Amino acid sequence: MKPHICSVCNKSFTHVGNLRQHNLTHTGEKPHSCMVCKKAFTHISNLRQHILIHSGEKPHVCNECGKGFTHVSNLRQHSLTHSGVKPHSCHECGKSFTHLSNLRQHSLTHSGQKPHVCHECNKRFTHASNLRQHSLSHRTVQAHQCVVCKDSFSSFSSLQQHYMTHMEKKESVIINNHANTVNIIHL
Numbered sequence: 001m002k003p004h005i006c007s008v009c010n011k012s013f014t015h016v017g018n019l020r021q022h023n024l025t026h027t028g029e030k031p032h033s034c035m036v037c038k039k040a041f042t043h044i045s046n047l048r049q050h051i052l053i054h055s056g057e058k059p060h061v062c063n064e065c066g067k068g069f070t071h072v073s074n075l076r077q078h079s080l081t082h083s084g085v086k087p088h089s090c091h092e093c094g095k096s097f098t099h100l101s102n103l104r105q106h107s108l109t110h111s112g113q114k115p116h117v118c119h120e121c122n123k124r125f126t127h128a129s130n131l132r133q134h135s136l137s138h139r140t141v142q143a144h145q146c147v148v149c150k151d152s153f154s155s156f157s158s159l160q161q162h163y164m165t166h167m168e169k170k171e172s173v174i175i176n177n178h179a180n181t182v183n184i185i186h187l
Contacts, residue, residue, distance in 0.1 A: 133157075
């Protein structure tokens, strides 16, 4: 028997403490705050889980690869990558995805939606990563310089493409992408 009944939704509870905790969902009150970032939570258990983000502690570890996660739900989601299970399928083309977020992102390619907008030139992108890459083109400082001709580029991938022109001309260059370094070989 559950003698403690919520006056708002009539849900019943065995213990009065559980009813008090439940009532917070109706009032919107969040009495438990993170001392680091001040984010507030209704339940102390949610605060405890949140604090792991700041501590860097990742108690949920994948048995396959050893990768750690702060939330067990993230570990469960990650485990799908090892099993090969892709439970989320696109209804347009049938392509399957491990994560629902990847399916949602993929669906934008069918809808033509481009929700990510460059604040500099208003160009639109389907993926946030493409917007980030594009945003580099607006930099005034070009961070990646060609060691052959001294031209500068906003991204390492643009510099790599540029090096291909030197290679086609049989000039000296071979690219090594480890830590964005370049090895020069005279052709």
